[in-house]
Amino acid sequence: EDDDDDDGDTIIDVKEEDDEDVDEGEKNFEPPSIVGVSGASTGSDTSFWDHQPYQGLSTPPQGRTRKRRPQEEKERTKLRERQRRAVTAKILAGLRKHGNYNLKPRSDINDVIAALAREAGWEVEPDGTTYPVSRSQGSKPSGGKSNRVVTSSPSEMPVLQTPPVSLVAFSSGYQNKVDYDACQLGSVFVSTASPFVASPRMRSQTATFVGDGGDAQNDPLLRGSIDSIENRLAPDIPLPTELKEPDFAGTPYVPIYVMLPLGVINKKCELSDPAGLIEQLRVLKSVNVDGVMVDCWWGIVEAHAPQEYNWNGYRMLFQIVHKLKLKLQVVMSFHGFGFAGDDVYIPLPGWVAEIGQSNPDIFFTDGAGRRNPECLSWGIDNERVLRGRTATEVYYDYMRSFRVEFDDFFEDDIISLIEVGLGPCGELRYPSHPVKHGWRYPGVGEFQCYDQYLLKRLMKAAEARGHSSWARGPDNAGSYNSKPEETGFFSEGGDYDGYYGRFFLSWYSQVLIEHGDRVLSLAKLTFEDTCIAAKLSAIPWWYKTASHAPELTAGFYNSCNRDGYAAIVALLKKHGVTLKFTCAGGLSMLNEQVIFSESLADPEGLYWQVVNAAWGASVPVASENALPCHDRESYNYLLKKAKSINDPDKRHFSAFTYRRLCSRLMERPSFLEFELFIKRMHGEADLEA
Numbered sequence: 001e002d003d004d005d006d007d008g009d010t011i012i013d014v015k016e017e018d019d020e021d022v023d024e025g026e027k028n029f030e031p032p033s034i035v036g037v038s039g040a041s042t043g044s045d046t047s048f049w050d051h052q053p054y055q056g057l058s059t060p061p062q063g064r065t066r067k068r069r070p071q072e073e074k075e076r077t078k079l080r081e082r083q084r085r086a087v088t089a090k091i092l093a094g095l096r097k098h099g100n101y102n103l104k105p106r107s108d109i110n111d112v113i114a115a116l117a118r119e120a121g122w123e124v125e126p127d128g129t130t131y132p133v134s135r136s137q138g139s140k141p142s143g144g145k146s147n148r149v150v151t152s153s154p155s156e157m158p159v160l161q162t163p164p165v166s167l168v169a170f171s172s173g174y175q176n177k178v179d180y181d182a183c184q185l186g187s188v189f190v191s192t193a194s195p196f197v198a199s200p201r202m203r204s205q206t207a208t209f210v211g212d213g214g215d216a217q218n219d220p221l222l223r224g225s226i227d228s229i230e231n232r233l234a235p236d237i238p239l240p241t242e243l244k245e246p247d248f249a250g251t252p253y254v255p256i257y258v259m260l261p262l263g264v265i266n267k268k269c270e271l272s273d274p275a276g277l278i279e280q281l282r283v284l285k286s287v288n289v290d291g292v293m294v295d296c297w298w299g300i301v302e303a304h305a306p307q308e309y310n311w312n313g314y315r316m317l318f319q320i321v322h323k324l325k326l327k328l329q330v331v332m333s334f335h336g337f338g339f340a341g342d343d344v345y346i347p348l349p350g351w352v353a354e355i356g357q358s359n360p361d362i363f364f365t366d367g368a369g370r371r372n373p374e375c376l377s378w379g380i381d382n383e384r385v386l387r388g389r390t391a392t393e394v395y396y397d398y399m400r401s402f403r404v405e406f407d408d409f410f411e412d413d414i415i416s417l418i419e420v421g422l423g424p425c426g427e428l429r430y431p432s433h434p435v436k437h438g439w440r441y442p443g444v445g446e447f448q449c450y451d452q453y454l455l456k457r458l459m460k461a462a463e464a465r466g467h468s469s470w471a472r473g474p475d476n477a478g479s480y481n482s483k484p485e486e487t488g489f490f491s492e493g494g495d496y497d498g499y500y501g502r503f504f505l506s507w508y509s510q511v512l513i514e515h516g517d518r519v520l521s522l523a524k525l526t527f528e529d530t531c532i533a534a535k536l537s538a539i540p541w542w543y544k545t546a547s548h549a550p551e552l553t554a555g556f557y558n559s560c561n562r563d564g565y566a567a568i569v570a571l572l573k574k575h576g577v578t579l580k581f582t583c584a585g586g587l588s589m590l591n592e593q594v595i596f597s598e599s600l601a602d603p604e605g606l607y608w609q610v611v612n613a614a615w616g617a618s619v620p621v622a623s624e625n626a627l628p629c630h631d632r633e634s635y636n637y638l639l640k641k642a643k644s645i646n647d648p649d650k651r652h653f654s655a656f657t658y659r660r661l662c663s664r665l666m667e668r669p670s671f672l673e674f675e676l677f678i679k680r681m682h683g684e685a686d687l688e689a
Helices: 004-010 071-100 109-119 200-211 219-233 272-285 310-325 351-360 389-404 407-411 452-465 501-529 549-554 566-575 589-599 603-616 631-640 668-683
Strands: 122-124 130-132 255-258 291-297 328-335 361-365 371-376 415-420 531-536 577-581 623-626 656-658
Touching: 071 109, 071 589, 109 122, 122 668, 130 501, 255 452, 255 668, 272 310, 272 389, 291 310, 291 656, 328 389, 351 371, 389 407, 452 501, 501 566, 531 566, 566 577, 566 603, 577 603, 577 631, 603 623, 631 668
Parallel strands: 255 291, 255 656, 291 328, 328 415, 415 531, 531 577, 577 623, 623 656
Antiparallel strands: 122 130, 361 371
């Protein structure tokens, strides 16, 4: 029986518990904190993840006493049960797909425990009575309803089949009949979930889910069941008596850079706190950080008039970095950051804003006519609307000025990488999920092609196709906060996969590719032999649906029957550019369940799709953490991504950027964890076990 299509429909029948059935840890349950949901006001970063995700994510309020069960307490219990159901659903899917367990699509937790118990040599009666038997023969305890001798024959026991390593940690879980076809990725590597990597807290959570709060380590039934699962998932790795930390000694050296604070250079292009920065950089140097990354803001350097550049603050910063013998990664930031009134607010140059007042079509525009002044529309890349220059010429002049100004740092090999800003937050995508326009996670976003310049290009494309009526954006794609199934365009079998939908999405994504091609070709001309990187954002919500709606509005034509990242990888390969892709490190296991389970998100699936596409084309991959990381679990997650021990080809990141330098990082407990993380990224032996 083929149950793959039913994986996402698994129903776990678990009753809502009363408070007396909840252990002490669950009584003190606190909703996971979501970092950076207020966008720029946090002053924490320029990434899409800090501007955008998880806006409006509801979390249950704190519980109250047992005397009354108010609505908040009931919601808290429901949230706990949803988390348990999500984990159990994944267990069922994995056991059916990879372990050859005979589990029905709508099995519950009792069926899972019974199957594991039978494999461990126990007999489970239909009424739940459970007792041990030998592998060959055993007797039911006296006092039971039957005195029959129970024989465990091979036909009654689940057949053990060790899955290939490439399938060990891969689960589909798609919610529709058009499952994502993993075969389209060709020969890809998916990292194996190893018991060496999981933290003790994660293992204790696993025991709680399987045993429903019981003592899994002391109960022979549950202990055998858990060990059985782990042996299936990692058949070639002996299970240790005590959980060990991963050993990265002798692994490839991955350089570590630390991103500097947003306000390190003020609006006058002056170094904000030279003495404090020097002290922090010395501390970073003492633990062998390779270098730092800094944004060179277009809105600060060319703030007042076209082609009048002020690099003073950056020169002072670069000199300090040079004296401390650190390296530099520099971002050409052609976007703005934050909102007026925030602690850090960096708009586009004032003279650009003046042009925008008389010609707002220089900015990206949604279907309701709302403008986004965070960056310039790609429709003016070749339009001379910026006081006689095109947007592409403006970017080129800025990069060329930087190259000439800091020629000595290039010659001394202090500047090791240039990251070229290609869109909002410096990322190659449309600004399709703007918080300022009301978007909240996990909305699908809106298409951003309604300025006059992009509409003119759409008209030409429609006429060339012979369908002038197609010169429009979709009129049934919902709004910023719609869910895919609520729209006629993104729902399964919707217009996104019709003739007009395929035409529009091909054109929309091609505009993104062409913009990247123009800017990267000029960057390559400017910086010659210096390493260049382009940043790509991770948009994992609704990834398990057929349309991949949030990716479509962002410009990634990555629906279930297409590979939307192959063309981007080919573009980077053409110009010899490194792909920089974010990792979702910083989310605990519990947080991931809350954030991702109900939005059908799959950050792991998206990550491996993009990274395998790049490595398959021999495109170097660099990365950075999407959310703040200060604990061992988050660092181990990043280490697994940076250089997976199980990868037979020993592929690894070309560099990793830690986001970002802050007071929390410099506190002793956090900094000790960070120091250990650096040693492991560098492949050094550490004394920490």
